[in-house]
Amino acid sequence: MQDTYQLQIKRTSEAIEIDGVLDEEIWSVTAVASDFWLSFPVDDRRVEKELQTEVRMCYDETNIYLAAICHGGGPYVIQSLKRDNMQFWKGDAFAVVFDPVNEKTAGVYFGTNPSSVQTDALVSGQTGRRGNTRGSSGINNAWDNKWYCKSKTYTNYWTIEMAIPFKALRYAEKNIWGINFIRSDSKSNTYHTWSPVPVQFRGVDLGYTGALFWDQSPAIAKGNIAVIPYALASTYRDFETDEPIDNAARIGGDAKIAVTSSLNLDLTINPDFSQVEVDEQVTNLTTVNIRFPEKRLFFLENNDIFEDFGIPPMRPFFSRRIGLDEDGNTIPILMGARLSGNVNKSLRIGVMSMQTKDQADLAAENYSSFVFQQRIFGRTIIKGFFHNRQQFHDGEFLTDDYNRTSSLEFDYRSIDGKWRSFGGYGKSFSNDLTGDNYFYNSAIGYDGRQISAYTNLAGVGSNYIADMGFIPRSYHYDAVQDTSFRHGFNHWFSRFAYTFYPTNHPKINTHELGFRNVLDATEGGKLINNEFEINYTARWQNSSMFMFRFANYDVQLLYPFAFTDEALPIGKYNYKFAGFEFQSDQREMLSYLLGVEAGEFYNGYRTQFSTTLQLRLQPWGNFGLTFVQNELSLPDPYGKESLTLLGPKVEMNFSTDLSWTTFIQYNTQDDNFNVNSRFQWRFQPLSEIYLVFTDNHFIELWGPRNRALILKVNYWLNV
Known part of the structure; x- marks a missing residue:
């Protein structure tokens, strides 16, 4: 792609005002990226002239500047004024994707819309197939940095100006970067890219970037140090322990230091994450724990290099193991440091050490990690890690309480991204545990325009323990003894899908027919579970979607497990169920998702009804309601159970810098x-005031659990 799609960027001495008005002289003489391609719902033609996009770029010693003209009249769809809102790409939007090292392994994008709402994200080299919701998307929207933009709307087009500081980027001192531009047009429900991206891949895919040619290699940004102190006051009461109200005040902060233009050092002292959005709860009808996403900013930059080992249900590293217990409660962190980024164009590294606080009922822990990725050819890498958890007490090592894991993996990806194969082997080391401490994984996959296929085989020994990881299938809960037992297991996952693209159909974009199979067995070959599913999905041109699935599960309970008040006994269970989902046009002011599942469940039956309603009062208000009701009916003496999950959410945005969000969850x-x-006020870029109220109540006996009110101020200072 970079031989064909090239854009020149030149230095300017002209002062550029970021106001969305393209009246600076430089914009009349710079090179233009235009003639965009459709990327979805088809990828075989250029965007029609009336919806084309024109992009121009220049730079000075501090910033990269971008100007864009997005042709096509309003009214435009703005899902929210909130920065980084998850519905951003379901409206009109534009983004620039940078691969500054130009090795297709790590990048970043900056986006906006006609209301100047900002979004930015880290992008890994493994963004995968468009529409895949089961695995990682390779896109980290929780990452934030300081940059500037302004949009302006006209009768038949809208314009953008951006200023992206070099300090916001990690780049090599080379004169060719990878770059692409993405645009979504809500009226036609289409996605466009400058350098063409096949319809099966996401527009941010780093394997399909064009080339950004600098007139001279950009120099290292001078004084690239940011200090982010905070001050916090809080009041907290725990009603379960009936302790007096705890009023507290504390300070702390982070620092970001650019060691080189592509290698960053992050430091933190007494970090606080009280402003992080609460986890969205789910009803768990499996026998294993649910993995919730990381949202704490300190752990997010270059997090893919730490976490991208193993396969989705078997991750040797999971950053939420640091500073959080299994219930999501905070464990105080004293300090931490992380060095991450590119040492050179082919080698990425990550080094991290975090120290938790010694408490009365919990000894201090040190969590340290070293990881690397070495590109050997094309998009293929060798990568490895060493993780160490070490307990401390009174400032001394506890020699009998530690856990260490290490692994080496090979990851092949074809230049066009269609083929991928990987494999790895690792070990864990814990006190008094020897032998049967292995971890392995292997996989091969293909993502073509119509055919998508993937299979992996992985496993762990019974003595493989990853205290800094997430491998829930290793642990089996015994509801009678109220304890868990660890078992080694082998895991085999396969999926296949075939996508039809109807020619000139007036309403349908695609039909997709597929299946998936998950098989887990103990090291001795005893079945744990075998899940087989066939599914069909239709997607309309107006963004509506219909999905049907039929599933057959064989589950072997190795220990008694309870979904009701009475635990199911050990044994093998076979059950079948079917379900459908329908999602309406997401561009409408009122949209909804409806779902029904019904069928057998272990030795009884289950019915599930789910709905999500979303009312958008553009652009200031979003009012949502999620409701999931499960009815379990098991034979005597196991009884019945009604499981209700209700989640109203109100989001009010008074401007792009001032918002109030309330999320209620009844589980x-x-x-x-x-x-x-x-309540959040961004009074300067990435400098904010938060006022957070949280309250938890028991439902069954209806009484308070705990309550907190927190006022926090943080300030981003570039040194």
């Missing part, structure tokens, strides 16, 4: 009613 499975309300 009978966890016996918890939660209210989380957050």
